Amino acid sequence: MVLSHRLGEWAGHAPVLEEEVALANIALDLLGQARVLLSLVGDEDELAYLREERAFRNLQLVEQPNGDFAHTIARQLYFSVYQHLLYERLAAGDGELTGLAAKAVKEVAYHRDHAEQWVLRLGDGTEESRDRMRSGLDALWRFTGEMFQPVEGLDSPESGVDWGALRSSWLAAVTDVVERAGLNLPAGPQSGGWAAGAGRQGLHTEPFGRMIAEMQHLHRSHPGASW
Amino acid sequence: MAAVTADQTTQKTLGTEDAVDADRVAAFDAAVAADERIEPRDWMPDAYRATLVRQMAQHAHSEIIGMQPEANWITRAPSLRRKAILMAKVQDEAGHGLYLYSAAETLGTSREELLDKLHAGRQRYSSIFNYPTLTWADVGAIGWLVDGAAITNQVPLCRCSYGPYARAMVRICKEESFHQRQGYELLLALSRGTEAQHAMAQDAVNRWWWPSLMMFGPPDDASSHSEQSMAWKIKRHSNDELRRRFVDICVPQAEALGLELPDPDIRWNEELGRHDFGAIDWAEFQAVLKGNGPCNEQRITQRRTAHEEGAWVRDAAAAYAAKHAPAQSSTPAPAPNSAPAHPVEETA
Helix, strand or coil, rough: CCHHHHHHHCCCCCCHHHHHHHHHHHHHHHHHEEEEEEHHHHHHHHHHHHCCCHHHHCCEEEHHCCCCCHHHHHHHHHHHHHHHHHHHHHHHHHCCCCHHHHHHHHHHHHHHHHHHHHHHHHHHCCHHHHHHHHHHHHHHHHHHHHHHHCCCCCCHHHHHHHHHHHHHHHHHHHHHHHHHHHCCCCCCCCCCCCCCCCCHHHCCCCCHHEEEEHHHCCCCCCCCCCC | HHHHHHHCCCCHHHHHHHCCCCHHHHHHHHHHHCCCCEECCCCCCCHHHHHHHHHHHHHHHHHHCCHHHHHHHHHHHHCCHHHHHHHHHHHHHHCCCCHHHHHHHCCCCCCHHHHHHCCCCCCCCCCCHCCCCCCCHHHHHHHHHHHHHHHHHHHHHHCCCCCHHHHHHHHHHHHHHHHHHHHHHHHHHCCCCCCCHHHHHHHHHHHHHHHHCCCCCCHHHHHHCHHHHCCCCCCCCHHHCCCCCHHHHHHHHHHHHHCCCCCCCCECCCEEEEEECCCCCCHHHHHHHHHCCCCCCHHHHHHHHHHCCCCHHHHHHHHHHHHCCCCCCCCCCCCCCCCCCCCCCCCC
16 A cells, blocks of 8 residues: 555656556556455454554565655665465465465555566666666665565564575575666665664654645545545 | 657758648548548648647656656555555556656657656646645545546547547556546545545545646636647537536536535526536636745646656666667667657647
8 A cells, every 4th residue: 555655645746658557557456456455354444544553563574765766766676576486375375365375466466567678778777777677776775675574464474475485585586686687685684673663653754744644635635534 | 769750851852831741731621521540651731740749748658647646645644555546546647657758658758758858848748647645535535526537538639639649548448437436436435434544534525626627627718728629629619518518517416425415506407407606716827827826836736846866777777778788789770769750839
């Protein structure tokens, strides 16, 4: 839901008309997935619009501001590869998310392809695009570690997810794309102590509060109204 | 593409329209008279081509500028369902822009060229998008009234004499009708909601009604392109005729919505079998058209900024494509439509 919101901010600002379509399309897929997930837990709008910042459990990665197009693509690469690998495993598993994952994995495969194709183009495009792609990948690297903290409810063997294996598959896949683009992933750890798992505990980065203030404002201004 | 280029070359060597074989003019006129479709490779008068490029470009520009007032509410949509609907709609609009630019390109222009003209203020977009979306209800009013007016205008274009335009309109009108119903439904939810929501809906209708009527263009006696466009069967109905049709459609819909149209002069005219309505403020229309509406500056600046800030991305994609192009193409392909044989006169 949070990443969908961020991608929605691109509407009317994309570098080319085809990307208006593509980014909105990805945003819509993600919003659709979020609505299914939220509805499994409760009322989707109550959960989206009436929780405060500390109650959100999203990864810090997805709440990061869009930055330039390369920054957005770096965020998308890190997340889409992760989501694709995760959903593949969930779809093959036996947990309550199997159905959702089986449907979503097809959408996410497309998101992953879109991000990978752009990483190749920006990395292996012009000097400027290479620099920008590199900065995007570098800037967001520190938020990737928390993706592999086992998610509550998905930490049992029947969920189909082996988090350690997921981490190494992800690293291999992302490294492959980035190297094919003529770039390298940043050296060093994937996350500092603070960022690791922070989002899952409701600890967010500062831009997130402003994002949900905007998102929730209208809904909260009319308590009890239906739309 | 090659065929189009060849055709343009022919046109160029023939020079001005005066030199064109009278048979071709006769064949064109006969095809139009017989309601046949003119296709990209067919001969057509220069002025017909220019009119179509102008109109289709304006139409395409309106789709992409029209994304802005609605996208303004994506991040604030009050429910996830409404947010999904709005995102899908804005995405559709980008898609409509793409269809229309492609259709315009069959006439020997290019998307890049048309966008450059838009950014330079040499081609227009619909004046309606120079009004701001101040509340969530505006999203509904745009769906109901603005898309409604667009559909009234565009359904006859599905029978336009130029084939690519007519076919684009068939696809676009289907999606627009869907958007219009969603806008109506949004307003209905507000109108039947809390007092504050109802007031929000009424305020939006008050602000969007008159600008929507202006979407049909100047009155018939002041419409410079109408007569020729109707003769060429690009247009099928006059501005005033479509405007009256729109009012007739909206009056019962407003009643069903429980909202008032902000025109005390609207009443049923038994004799004419249609609604009379009040006078449109044409001075406001002209001001908006001349760039002095509430959002003209903002809209074009955002469009230019998106384009300029995206230049490095487009450059990267082009550089990548050049590096990874198949090796066999030793003769470089000519840039598509880089030199249109038919420069288009601008109206702005």
